[in-house]
Amino acid sequence: MDNLRSLKARLNTKINAMLCSKNGSELGCLQESIAFSADLLGWLKMQSCYPQFYWRSRNPAQSDSEVIAALGEVRRFEDVRQANLFIQAQPFTLIGGLTFDGKGYFCLPRLLLQQHDNHLRLSLFWDNLQDWERERQALLQVLQGLESCAALSAPEYPIRPLAAKAEAQQWCSWVEKALQYIERGELNKVVLANQTAFVSSRPINPIDLLAESEKCNNGCYHFLFARSAHQAFLGSTPERLYLRRESHLYTEALAGTAAMSEDKEFNRQQGEWLLQDSKNDYENRLVVQDICDNLRPISRQIEVGEVSLKQLRRVQHLRRKISAELNPGYADEACLQAIHPTAAIAGLPRRKALDFLAATETFERGWYAGTLGFMNKSGAEFCVTIRSALIEGNKIAVFAGAGIVSGSEPEQEWREIERKASGLLSLLQKRGEQSCQ
Numbered sequence: 001m002d003n004l005r006s007l008k009a010r011l012n013t014k015i016n017a018m019l020c021s022k023n024g025s026e027l028g029c030l031q032e033s034i035a036f037s038a039d040l041l042g043w044l045k046m047q048s049c050y051p052q053f054y055w056r057s058r059n060p061a062q063s064d065s066e067v068i069a070a071l072g073e074v075r076r077f078e079d080v081r082q083a084n085l086f087i088q089a090q091p092f093t094l095i096g097g098l099t100f101d102g103k104g105y106f107c108l109p110r111l112l113l114q115q116h117d118n119h120l121r122l123s124l125f126w127d128n129l130q131d132w133e134r135e136r137q138a139l140l141q142v143l144q145g146l147e148s149c150a151a152l153s154a155p156e157y158p159i160r161p162l163a164a165k166a167e168a169q170q171w172c173s174w175v176e177k178a179l180q181y182i183e184r185g186e187l188n189k190v191v192l193a194n195q196t197a198f199v200s201s202r203p204i205n206p207i208d209l210l211a212e213s214e215k216c217n218n219g220c221y222h223f224l225f226a227r228s229a230h231q232a233f234l235g236s237t238p239e240r241l242y243l244r245r246e247s248h249l250y251t252e253a254l255a256g257t258a259a260m261s262e263d264k265e266f267n268r269q270q271g272e273w274l275l276q277d278s279k280n281d282y283e284n285r286l287v288v289q290d291i292c293d294n295l296r297p298i299s300r301q302i303e304v305g306e307v308s309l310k311q312l313r314r315v316q317h318l319r320r321k322i323s324a325e326l327n328p329g330y331a332d333e334a335c336l337q338a339i340h341p342t343a344a345i346a347g348l349p350r351r352k353a354l355d356f357l358a359a360t361e362t363f364e365r366g367w368y369a370g371t372l373g374f375m376n377k378s379g380a381e382f383c384v385t386i387r388s389a390l391i392e393g394n395k396i397a398v399f400a401g402a403g404i405v406s407g408s409e410p411e412q413e414w415r416e417i418e419r420k421a422s423g424l425l426s427l428l429q430k431r432g433e434q435s436c437q
């Protein structure tokens with residue numbers, strides 16, 4: 001990491017030579033770009049500043065793919081409105097998102113690394129309203145490990161189940177209850193989830209697990225958010241909440257699920273079945289309806305694409321892409337509030353589904369089925385944080401849910417959430433050079 005070593009030396013010199021710039025602006029920023037391809041997960045593993053944030057966009061092959069790693073926090077916004085006002089006024093990127101319940105966490109980090117192809121862009125931020133000596137120390141500290149990069153090791157964590165929040169039987173009774181609400185016409189869809197906890201004989205390294213997931217769970221966004229060294233939320237999700245480029249908005253309805261295995265012929269048959277199965281199609285169409293209805297007040301030219309398959313390692317989904325043109329004056333505050341939580345992870349009608357979930361599920365969703373990403377004045381991208389887990393020391397709690405609609409069968413939905421959870425859980429046992437299955 002020679003490039004990073006010389007970059008660090010350069011930045012240290014600049015910071016030490018700098019006086020607090022009382023030029024009227026509240027925030028200070030130093031930016032550098034170098035031609036360098038960094039392993040940002042290996043880098044993150046060596047860092048000791050918190051909070052830590054990592055986010056990789058879903059299509060690494062595309063030229064506009066983005067990998068972000070960030071450390072520390074110079075400004076924090078819990079109100080999405082304030083966060084949105086900030087990016088309208090400042091040429092900076094905020095990272096963060098909303099929990100399932102819509103609690104906001106956005107921050108301007110102390111150090112932001114953005115990798116585009118072979119270009120690494122580094123941004124350092126400080127607050128001119130703070131004591132400069134304190135800010136200077138914080139800047140030097142966040143740069144301390146800049147050139148460090150750890151090897152990522154294959155996760156090897158023999159785990160044993162601690163407890164599922166609901167065992168199969170109880171969870172199936174939640175589904176039965178949902179079906180009664182649906183039959184009575186009180187709900188069209190509700191997405192019931194479960195949380196299952198496991199314990200390992202040693203602390204689980206969230207970064208090693210995420211690195212393994214990046215290798216195996218292709219076609220996904222990969223994310224990690226750790227507010228402290230004791231807790232990390234991470235996952236690999238196939239689902240986009242939205243991508244915004246100026247006023248162009250790209251979102252999708254991802255719902256309806258079939259199995260995937262190592263057998264190509266089995267996968268093809270399952271895919272064909274999924275494409276013509278009316279219950280799964282209905283599950284997906286309700287999400288289309290929900291997203292379009294919620295976009296209508298803030299946008300025009302809403303277009304819904306043809307149905308297609310999104311194939312992953314353990315499951316495959318129906319997907320319909322949706323695009324729209326935001327009306328003047330609307331940006332990320334409006335998009336986040338309009339779209340999240342979609343009927344792919346909450347239900348329809350939204351309010352009734354949320355009440356049903358609050359009264360039924362016996363665990364806190366927290367960041368599960370929330371959204372994480374980044375936003376600045378010209379664009380934003382957020383993923384839906386499903387296929388995710390919360391790691392605290394030796395413990396890992398894995399989340400998975402399934403959309404319940406008329407025609408759902410409890411045992412089948414249970415198998416669906418077990419398959420979804422296995423996308424991460426199957427990676428905890430040493431596989432090393434073995435294939436990703």
Ligand SMILES: C=C(O[C@@H]1C=C(C(=O)O)C=C[C@H]1O)C(=O)O
Pocket residue numbers: 191193239254255256257283317344345386387399400401402403404420
């Ligand atoms: C809720 C989850 O996934 C959602 C539910 C799906 C379904 O029920 O078919 C499919 C994709 C996601 O919209 C999850 O993975 O936890």
Ligand SMILES: [Mg+2]
Pocket residue numbers: 255256257283402403416
């Ligand atoms: Mg389903």
